[in-house]
Structure formats: structure tokens, C-alpha cells
Amino acid sequence: MNSFDKEQQQRYEELLDLVPLDTLQHESQLYAYKRLKQRTRHKRLLQFTITVAFIMIAFIGSIRLSPALAQAVAQIPGLKPLVEMIAFDKGIEDIVSNEYYEHINASQTINGKTLTITGVVADESGMIISYKLNSDEDLAIFKGIVTEVKQKGEQVKATVGSSWAAQPKETYEVEDTINVVASQGMDYSSQDFRLTFSLSERPETVFEIPFTLKNDVKASKHYTVNKQVVIDGQRMTIHELIISPIRSELKMSIDPSNTKKILSFEDIRIYDEHQEEWGKIKNGVVGFGNYEDEQFSIMLESNYFRIPKSMTIELREIEAIDKADDFFIVDFDRKKMISQPENINLELEIKGNFEIQYTVSPYKKNEHKGVFSHLVDADGNIYYSNSIWISEYDNYMLIGQHFDMDNVKKLPINPIKLVIARYEQYLKGSGRVQVDLRKN
Amino acid sequence: MDEIELAKHAIDGNEAAQLQLLSLYKDSMYRVAYSYMRNEHDANDALQEMTYQCLKNIHKVQTPQFFKTWLVRVVINTCLMMKRQQKQTVITNSLVEQPQYMTELFELNDVISQLPIEQQELIHLKYFRDLKNSEIATIQNIPEGTVKSRLHKTLKKLRQLLGEGGFS
Numbered sequence: 048m049n050s051f052d053k054e055q056q057q058r059y060e061e062l063l064d065l066v067p068l069d070t071l072q073h074e075s076q077l078y079a080y081k082r083l084k085q086r087t088r089h090k091r092l093l094q095f096t097i098t099v100a101f102i103m104i105a106f107i108g109s110i111r112l113s114p115a116l117a118q119a120v121a122q123i124p125g126l127k128p129l130v131e132m133i134a135f136d137k138g139i140e141d142i143v144s145n146e147y148y149e150h151i152n153a154s155q156t157i158n159g160k161t162l163t164i165t166g167v168v169a170d171e172s173g174m175i176i177s178y179k180l181n182s183d184e185d186l187a188i189f190k191g192i193v194t195e196v197k198q199k200g201e202q203v204k205a206t207v208g209s210s211w212a213a214q215p216k217e218t219y220e221v222e223d224t225i226n227v228v229a230s231q232g233m234d235y236s237s238q239d240f241r242l243t244f245s246l247s248e249r250p251e252t253v254f255e256i257p258f259t260l261k262n263d264v265k266a267s268k269h270y271t272v273n274k275q276v277v278i279d280g281q282r283m284t285i286h287e288l289i290i291s292p293i294r295s296e297l298k299m300s301i302d303p304s305n306t307k308k309i310l311s312f313e314d315i316r317i318y319d320e321h322q323e324e325w326g327k328i329k330n331g332v333v334g335f336g337n338y339e340d341e342q343f344s345i346m347l348e349s350n351y352f353r354i355p356k357s358m359t360i361e362l363r364e365i366e367a368i369d370k371a372d373d374f375f376i377v378d379f380d381r382k383k384m385i386s387q388p389e390n391i392n393l394e395l396e397i398k399g400n401f402e403i404q405y406t407v408s409p410y411k412k413n414e415h416k417g418v419f420s421h422l423v424d425a426d427g428n429i430y431y432s433n434s435i436w437i438s439e440y441d442n443y444m445l446i447g448q449h450f451d452m453d454n455v456k457k458l459p460i461n462p463i464k465l466v467i468a469r470y471e472q473y474l475k476g477s478g479r480v481q482v483d484l485r486k487n
Numbered sequence: 488m489d490e491i492e493l494a495k496h497a498i499d500g501n502e503a504a505q506l507q508l509l510s511l512y513k514d515s516m517y518r519v520a521y522s523y524m525r526n527e528h529d530a531n532d533a534l535q536e537m538t539y540q541c542l543k544n545i546h547k548v549q550t551p552q553f554f555k556t557w558l559v560r561v562v563i564n565t566c567l568m569m570k571r572q573q574k575q576t577v578i579t580n581s582l583v584e585q586p587q588y589m590t591e592l593f594e595l596n597d598v599i600s601q602l603p604i605e606q607q608e609l610i611h612l613k614y615f616r617d618l619k620n621s622e623i624a625t626i627q628n629i630p631e632g633t634v635k636s637r638l639h640k641t642l643k644k645l646r647q648l649l650g651e652g653g654f655s
Contacts, residue, residue, distance in 0.1 A: 051602065051610060055595060060614050062592040066518040070527035071534070076509055079538035080502075453543065 126166065128177045128224045136328060138294065138349030142168055145352045147292050149262050155254050159183030162244055162254040169260055171267040172291040173205060174227040176242060179220065186218040191247040194225050198240050205229035230335045235264050267291040276362060276478035281305045285360060285480050286342060294328060295347040297360065301338055308373055309338050310469055313364035315345060319355030357484055363477040366469065374464040385462055391470060393418065401450040406443045417448050420468035424459030494551035505545055509538055516562055519611055522596045523566035529573065537565040559612045563604065
């Protein structure tokens with residue numbers, strides 16, 4: 048030891064032992080443990096939902112509702128959050144006007160806060176649980192909620208989605224919904240459920256409210272389609288249309304021998320024989336699976352209560368790139384790009400700590416999306432991008448993405464492929480498929 | 488069960504063993520943190536942060552024999568990182584009215600802080616090895632049953648803290 052001699056070492060150790068321990072907070076270590084557990088739990092939830100495309104719209108503009116219906120629903124308590132959903136999903140309007148919901152009115156009060164389940168809409172595709180939260184504290188200080196739905200003592204095999212919009216100051220009551228979406232169909236062999244709910248800043252206050260559905264759950268209608276569509280030389284098949292009260296699900300697949308890789312179906316519509324139109328779900332769960340999967344699903348607004356004679360499915364604005372343009376190859380250690388796809392116009396910069404930054408021309412719809420969803424390392428392991436930040440400038444957007452390596456077993460091995468998930472380039476043309484519903 | 492064995496369980500992912508092991512070193516971790524951070528508030532924050540980093544990364548320790556070296560590295564790195572962050576915040580008057588020996592401790596720490604990080608680690612590793620009065624000395628001599636019951640108590644406390652059955 049050059050500049051710290053034996054004597055100094057000894058004195059330093061003596062002095063360290065003199066640091067009083069009465070100010071040591073003994074819970075510090077347990078809090079660290081708690082922090083870690085909450086974090087990994089959050090991660091696990093995130094990974095579970097990774098194949099479920101999810102969109103949340105926080106602000107509600109106006110509600111599209113006929114004046115007569117609006118007046119009718121205003122009389123029914125606990126329906127407000129459901130009515131608000133109509134602004135984004137016309138299928139919900141049918142649910143409300145056909146009174147396909149069940150009043151629950153089960154509540155629990157803990158530490159000055161009361162949570163009430165006001166009603167539930169249930170079908171084979173999932174549930175919409177409406178709730179009301181009354182609080183003794185200003186709800187503006189809270190940033191999120193944690194929710195779980197259990198059945199027979201276990202979490203339901205479904206995605207439980209909830210949103211929490213920033214509340215204005217001096218809000219003491221909030222009404223909203225929790226959305227349960229089951230890709231494999233909801234199990235109603237027991238109609239007893241239990242909702243767990245907590246505000247993320249008050250993890251110690253956990254509401255647990257049991258509720259039982261008494262009404263019959265309407266069965267989904269399954270229509271076999273099995274028709275192929277060819278757009279711009281690319282083949283895709285629509286297999287089945289499943290219509291449930293809450294949503295319709297379109298089961299599709301893409302021909303693996305296509306020359307292009309489909310990135311996104313931006314616009315899908317269904318029309319009935321009167322040219323009335325239903326579109327993609329804009330808020331909530333919008334799909335299941337990946338386009339590379341044998342089959343994947345896209346969610347549409349429901350026309351369950353209409354029973355049209357025929358329907359036309361139209362596929363428009365399909366985002367796609369050449370398969371040869373699928374990925375960039377980079378080396379994170381050397382912070383170097385090894386190869387760039389020919390037809391992708393993007394300036395990529397490799398930063399340290401598995402961060403990348405790039406500029407793209409502004410998206411036409413001003414949408415906020417990252418170009419890359421995941422990376423694949425030399426051994427074929429997949430790592431997802433956990434965070435993305437976007438700055439908008441006059442004629443370009445600067446986007447940063449980070450691949451968090453904190454919880455991985457093994458760091459990725461270079462060279463690494465950055466796989467393109469979204470890019471503004473479309474197939475030419477659109478495709479239509481007619482479905483005769485009477486035959487089914 | 489000695490410390491090495493406890494470290495082995497901890498590295499293998501036994502959470503109770505991880506916490507038990509880190510609580511053995513709690514006092515020393517806090518004291519070193521205090522020497523760097525110089526007030527109780529930041530020292531407690533540092534203790535929480537270094538525990539967090541340890542729990543998160545303990546599976547990366549290659550053999551139980553390396554545990555102590557690794558622990559000291561985490562402790563020093565956390566202190567240095569938090570001190571860097573501290574620089575950007577307002578300096579409080581927490582330095583007033585420290586006893587004479589504290590001033591001496593901070594002066595020695597100033598000297599240490601100027602050294603390359605490897606030497607800072609060596610100095611503190613020596614301190615961790617020389618620990619006499621802490622529980623570490625006694626754990627070698629207590630029967631395995633006692634260690635197990637302590638683990639059990641730790642687990643129980645954890646469950647209370649987290650709310651029954653939250654995580655396992």
C-alpha cells in the first residue's frame with residue numbers, strides 16, 4: 048500500500064468501529080429486498096404481456112352517443128366508465144343499449160378509501176370490470192394501480208389491463224374500467240371471481256373484493272373464413288372471425304414464402320351489407336401473437352348484437368419491408384455498425400450500455416413508435432427493448448432505445464442483429480374478403 | 488454452517504440465505520458508507536442501495552470464497568456512485584458538530600478517496616477481514632440448528648413485510 052500505510056489502516060479501522068450504529072435503519076436491507084421483488088414482479092408481468100399488443104388512450108374527447116341513449120344510461124349508476132369507452136369502440140354502445148352487463152355493487156373500505164365494483168361485462172373473450180374509487184386523499188398524487196383477477200384461488204389465464212390517467216388536483220373519486228382479455232377464452236366453470244387492487248404508491252393497502260356473475264355468459268359466434276388474399280404479391284390468409292359481445296377477433300396467418308415481411312396491419316375494417324363499418328380496436332388489447340406465428344389475432348370492434356347477413360373484411364395500409372432488409376448488424380462492444388439494410392433510410396448510432404439512437408423522417412400520423420423491438424445475439428438469444436424516448440424536430444424525429452440487461456442471465460454476444468419492427472413503407476393496394484354469415 | 492456455506496446457498500439463489508448473509512455485514516457496510524457519505528441519512532440510503540445491488544447480482548459471484556471481495560467492491564462502487572450524485576445536490580449543514588474522531592475519519596477517507604479504486608477496495612477488504620466484534624465471529628461457533636432457525640425468522644419477517652404470500 049503506497050500512500051496508505053499500516054498505521055493509517057489501523058487507525059481507519061478503529062475509527063470505522065466508532066461510527067455509531069444507533070442511527071442505522073435496520074429495515075434498509077429489507078426495503079432493498081422489497082424493491083427488488085417488486086421490480087422483478089413487474090418485469091414478469093411485462094414479459095407475460097409481450098405478445099399482446101396493447102394501446103392505451105388516456106384522454107377522452109367527446110362521447111359519441113345518441114341523445115336518447117345518453118339520457119337512458121345517465122339514469123343507471125355505475126355505467127359511466129363503460130359509456131366513456133364508446134368514444135373509442137362502437138361495439139360497447141351495443142352492449143350498453145342491449146343491457147348486456149351485470150350490476151355488482153360490491154365494495155370494501157380500507158384506510159379511508161373505498162373501492163366499489165359497480166358492474167361487469169363478461170363474455171368468452173374476457174371481461175370489462177367497472178369500478179369506483181373513493182379516497183380520503185387527493186388522488187392526483189397517485190401514478191398507477193396494480194390489479195389482479197383471481198378465480199379458484201389462482202390468477203385468471205388472461206391479460207389484466209388497467210390504466211390510470213393522471214388525475215387533476217382535488218380528485219377524490221375516480222371511475223374507470225379494468226380489462227381482462229383471454230387469448231385462449233375465459234373459463235366460466237366457476238363464476239366466482241376476486242379482484243385485487245392497490246394504488247402503486249400505497250402497496251400496503253390492498254383491496255380484495257370477491258364478486259359472482261349470475262347472468263348467463265353469451266357464447267361467441269365462430270365464422271370459418273379460410274380465404275387467401277394477395278396484396279402486392281404477398282399472400283395472407285384469413286382463417287376465422289370470432290364475434291363476441293366485447294370484441295371481434297380475426298384469426299390470420301401470413302405465407303412464410305412471401306418476399307416481404309409484414310410489420311403492421313394499420314387499417315382493417317369490416318362492413319355489413321348496409322356498408323356500416325367497424326374498425327380495429329383503438330384502446331386496449333389490439334392483438335395477440337406475432338405475425339411470424341402460425342396464427343395470430345387482430346381485435347376489431349364487435350357487431351355481435353347486429354347479426355348482419357354478410358360481411359366484408361378489408362385490409363388496407365399494410366406496413367411491410369423486403370425480407371432482405373429485415374435487420375441491422377451491430378457490435379455493441381466496439382460501438383460499430385457492421386451492416387445496414389439497403390432500402391432502410393435511417394441513421395443509426397450505437398452508444399454504450401446497449402443504447403441506440405437514430406433519426407427517421409416524421410411519421411405521417413405522428414405516431415410514436417420505435418423502429419426496433421428486439422435484438423438477436425450471435426447465439427440466437429432474443430432481448431427486448433425496454434424503453435424508448437422520442438424527440439420531435441421540424442423535419443425529423445430523434446429516437447433512442449435501450450435494451451436493459453439488468454435481469455438477463457447472460458449478456459448478448461456480438462455481432463448482434465437489430466430487428467426492424469416498424470417502418471413507414473406500405474404494400475401497394477388493399478385486399479377484400481367476403482364472408483356469408485348465413486352459411487356459417 | 489459457516490459463512491462460506493451460507494454464501495454458497497446465497498449464490499445458488501436462496502433468498503433467506505442472501506438476506507442473512509448481508510445482515511451479517513450490515514454494520515460494517517453502514518460504517519463504510521458513513522465514512523464516504525458523512526451523514527446518517529445518506530449512509531442509510533447507501534446501505535439500501537448496496538444491498539439492492541448485492542441481491543440483484545449475487546448470482547454472478549463465481550465461488551463462495553470470492554463473496555467477500557465481491558461484496559466490498561459493490562460497497563465501494565455504490566458509495567462512489569452515490570457521492571457523484573450527491574455532488575449535484577445542495578450541500579447541507581450536516582457536517583456541523585461532528586465529534587473529533589469523526590472529523591479524523593473523514594480526513595482519512597479523503598485520503599482513501601484519492602487512491603485508485605483497487606486500493607480503496609483493498610483497504611476495505613482488510614477491514615472486512617479484520618472484523619472482530621460482529622456476528623461473523625460467532626456464526627462459526629453456533630450449531631446449524633440455530634442458523635436454520637434464524638433463517639426461518641428472517642423469512643417470517645420478510646413475509647410480514649411483503650404482505651402474506653405476495654412473492655415466493
